[in-house]
Every structure is written in C-alpha cells, then in structure tokens.
Amino acid sequence: MMTDDNGRAAAELKQETLQLARDYLFPQRIDLMGQLGVDLVIGRREGYRMWDLDGRELLDFHLNGGTYNLGHRHPALLAVLQDSLAHADVGNHHFANPERARLAQHLAAVTGLQFSVFTPSGAEANDVAIKSARRYTGRRKIVALEQGYHGRSGLSGAAGNPDSARAFNSDYPGEFVTVPFNDAGAMEQALAGGDVAAVLMETIPATAGFPLPDEDYLPAVRELCDRYGTLYIADEVQTGLGRTGRLWAVEQWGVKPDILITGKGLSGGLYPVSAAVLSAEVGGWLADDGWGYVSTFGGAQPGCAVGCKALEICADPATLDNVGTIADYLRTGLEDIRNRRPFLSDIQQCGLVIGLRFDAPDGGMRMTGALYQHGLWAMFASFDPAVLQFKPGLLVDRAYCDEALQRLDDALASLQGAG
Numbered sequence: 001m002m003t004d005d006n007g008r009a010a011a012e013l014k015q016e017t018l019q020l021a022r023d024y025l026f027p028q029r030i031d032l033m034g035q036l037g038v039d040l041v042i043g044r045r046e047g048y049r050m051w052d053l054d055g056r057e058l059l060d061f062h063l064n065g066g067t068y069n070l071g072h073r074h075p076a077l078l079a080v081l082q083d084s085l086a087h088a089d090v091g092n093h094h095f096a097n098p099e100r101a102r103l104a105q106h107l108a109a110v111t112g113l114q115f116s117v118f119t120p121s122g123a124e125a126n127d128v129a130i131k132s133a134r135r136y137t138g139r140r141k142i143v144a145l146e147q148g149y150h151g152r153s154g155l156s157g158a159a160g161n162p163d164s165a166r167a168f169n170s171d172y173p174g175e176f177v178t179v180p181f182n183d184a185g186a187m188e189q190a191l192a193g194g195d196v197a198a199v200l201m202e203t204i205p206a207t208a209g210f211p212l213p214d215e216d217y218l219p220a221v222r223e224l225c226d227r228y229g230t231l232y233i234a235d236e237v238q239t240g241l242g243r244t245g246r247l248w249a250v251e252q253w254g255v256k257p258d259i260l261i262t263g264k265g266l267s268g269g270l271y272p273v274s275a276a277v278l279s280a281e282v283g284g285w286l287a288d289d290g291w292g293y294v295s296t297f298g299g300a301q302p303g304c305a306v307g308c309k310a311l312e313i314c315a316d317p318a319t320l321d322n323v324g325t326i327a328d329y330l331r332t333g334l335e336d337i338r339n340r341r342p343f344l345s346d347i348q349q350c351g352l353v354i355g356l357r358f359d360a361p362d363g364g365m366r367m368t369g370a371l372y373q374h375g376l377w378a379m380f381a382s383f384d385p386a387v388l389q390f391k392p393g394l395l396v397d398r399a400y401c402d403e404a405l406q407r408l409d410d411a412l413a414s415l416q417g418a419g
C-alpha cells in the first residue's frame with residue numbers, strides 16, 4: 001500500500017507529467033484522451049496489470065500493440081536483459097555479436113526465410129523491406145491496403161493509409177498505391193501493369209480493428225504476386241509471435257511471404273528490437289553490399305538477447321496451446337455478453353487477435369473511456385473508431401479472463417445506463 005505521503009507525491013507527479021506532456025510532447029493526444037476521461041500516467045506494471053500513478057488498477061488489453069504479449073516485465077526476459085547488461089552494452093553495429101547471430105538463425109528457422117536485418121522499430125523494418133523489394137525487382141511501386149498501418153517513418157509512413165504522410169507533405173503519389181482489403185480484383189488491377197515491387201500487408205489489419213481476411217484472400221494475393229513478379233511482404237508486427245495460435249498469422253492461410261516483418265513483442269517490452277526477415281534471393285544484396293543498411297541501434301546486443309528468449313517462449317507449443325484455449329474461453333464469454341448487450345454488435349476474432357465492434361460510429365472510442373473507468377485498458381481502432389482492439393496476453397489464464405469479461409460487462413452496462 002502507498003502511504004498518504006507517497007500517494008500525494010504520486011498524484012502530484014502525475015499532474016506535473018500531464019502538464020509537461022501538454023507543453024512539450026503531444027498536446028492533442030493529451031486533450032483527446034482527456035475527452036475520453038483517460039488521464040493515464042503508468043506507474044507500477046507487472047504481468048498483465050498496470051497501475052496509474054494515482055493508484056487505479058488496469059487490466060492491460062492493449063499491450064502496446066503486442067509489445068507486452070508475454071506480460072510486463074516478464075521475469076525470464078528481465079533476467080536475460082540484466083544478465084546481458086552485466087557484461088555487454090549495445091555492441092558495435094559494424095560487427096556480429098553472439099545474440100544477434102543466434103536470433104537471426106532462430107528467425108530463419110521459424111520463418112523458412114534466410115537473412116535478418118535488425119532495426120530499433122517496426123517502421124524501420126518496413127523501410128528495409130520496401131528498399132529490399134525495390135532493389136531486388138528494379139521496380140518502385142508499392143501496393144498496400146487503404147487501412148494498412150506500417151509505422152511513421154519515411155517509406156513505411158507513405159505505405160497504406162495516406163493521411164499522415166500527406167499531412168507532412170511526405171507522400172509519394174504514384175509510387176505508393178492503396179487498394180481495399182479483401183478485394184482480390186482490385187489487387188489484380190493494381191499488379192497487372194507488372195510495375196509493382198511489393199505488396200505490403202498486415203495479415204489482419206490492426207489499426208482498422210482486425211477485420212478478418214476472407215478464406216481465399218491471402219492465398220489469392222500470394223498467387224497474384226507470383227503471377228506479376230511482385231514480392232509479398234507480411235507485416236506481422238501485431239499479428240505474429242503466436243497471437244493467432246500460430247507463430248505467424250500468415251500460417252493460418254498457408255501463405256509464405258518473401259519478407260516477414262516482426263517487432264513489438266520481440267522486444268519483450270524491455271529493449272527495442274524489430275526485424276525484416278528476407279528470403280535468400282531478396283536479401284541477396286547483403287552478400288554484395290554489407291553496409292547497404294546500417295543502424296547504430298539495430299541489432300543491439302541486449303535487445304537480441306531478449307529477442308532470443310521472447311521468440312523461444314512465443315514459439316513454445318505450450319504457449320500456442322494456451323492461446324487456443326484462452327481464445328475459445330473468451331469467445332464463449334464474449335458471445336454471452338453480446339447476447340445480453342446488443343451494443344456489442346460483432347466479434348472479429350482469430351485466436352487472441354480480437355476486434356469488438358459496437359453499434360455506433362464512435363462505439364469503440366466510447367468503450368475505451370468506459371472500460372478505463374472500470375479498470376481495463378483497451379484502445380479503439382484509429383481507422384475505424386466503431387471497433388475496440390481487445391488484445392489479451394498470450395499467457396493469461398481463465399481467472400484473469402473472468403475479471404476482464406466482468407469489467408467489459410460492467411462498462412457496457414454503464415453506457416446503457418447513460419443511454
């Protein structure tokens with residue numbers, strides 16, 4: 001328990017932090033969250049729970065997009081990081097280090113691809129993927145989904161939903177093209193000119209609230225890519241690392257990409273690491289041009305050490321089994337709630353990739369606020385605010401799910417009560 005003095009100090013620190021954030025970080029973010037009644041400044045965090053500096057407990061159903069798939073401060077990952085920092089630092093980016101080499105070997109084994117290029121962020125990994133595809137094919141054009149999100153760096157930011165790139169006058173009309181999700185005809189039209197270097201796709205688009213691909217959509221895209229000499233880049237930053245019950249979501253549809261992007265959860269939420277994993281052919285430039293891509297912090301030794309352990313835990317059959325068990329358990333509970341509370345209009349689910357659709361254009365947004373008041377943190381989908389991203393961790397148990405379902409039910413009741 002916090003003593004009163006500690007409590008007062010924490011409450012003051014929280015207000016000071018919010019004021020500094022409004023003054024020096026991102027005023028609009030603070031204001032929008034404030035309108036939803038969310039004034040979170042995260043203090044203690046452990047497993048799948050976190051506490052606001054003012055003491056409010058929250059079940060974490062956002063997990064920073066899957067960064068905390070294995071929970072906050074997972075003890076085994078923390079031990080690996082501490083051990084690494086006891087003898088190493090970030091390393092020198094011109095050289096291999098044992099952890100970097102081992103993580104690359106492991107990623108090759110679990111993707112069937114060959115080379116890993118490590119970056120600090122998922123956005124930069126997508127940049128590497130785009131550049132590799134352009135170099136390999138000699139083409140420039142990139143096709144992505146209208147509601148795709150691949151990060152906010154230069155090239156990744158230009159792919160998918162164009163609003164942010166346009167706002168920064170950093171879009172590349174003609175070079176970056178979008179097509180609607182689940183429309184193989186539109187994809188064929190976009191590729192038929194034979195001038196597209198790559199299709200860049202989230203397997204289940206997260207920022208659009210996890211709409212599921214039709215059964216034959218992803219295999220059709222793979223086939224179109226093969227037909228028109230285009231590479232398939234699977235952005236598995238949110239859907240990979242076990243979240244669907246398979247290590248990579250593309251496996252659910254039997255698709256093998258030419259490049260796979262992973263990030264977020266690979267870091268265990270402890271030390272930034274992301275990767276573009278390239279086929280031997282597409283990564284052939286690494287054999288000719290060892291400095292074709294350089295990043296001081298990409299492949300930093302502690303991050304790769306944590307990444308090895310995180311990948312091992314995510315790929316463990318016991319973890320993947322738990323995902324299946326918990327996915328079924330949650331489905332039953334969610335359906336029960338939907339039957340009683342029609343504001344929850346649809347459950348979009350593949351394993352623990354879950355989007356909850358509500359019966360109002362801003363329904364997901366309203367639920368973000370209501371759930372916050374009831375002790376659960378989940379975020380609306382930015383590209384479709386009717387939907388709430390509902391992301392449980394890979395290692396949760398039934399008792400934790402029961403708590404979460406109760407809080408969801410209570411939050412829905414409070415909204416119904418408010419009319």
Ligand SMILES: Cc1ncc(COP(=O)(O)O)c(C=O)c1O
Nearest residue numbers: 065121122123149150151237238
């Ligand atoms: C699907 C997807 N790709 C790429 C990214 C970018 O990752 P990062 O924020 O590490 O740059 C994100 C981040 O949310 C993402 O959801």
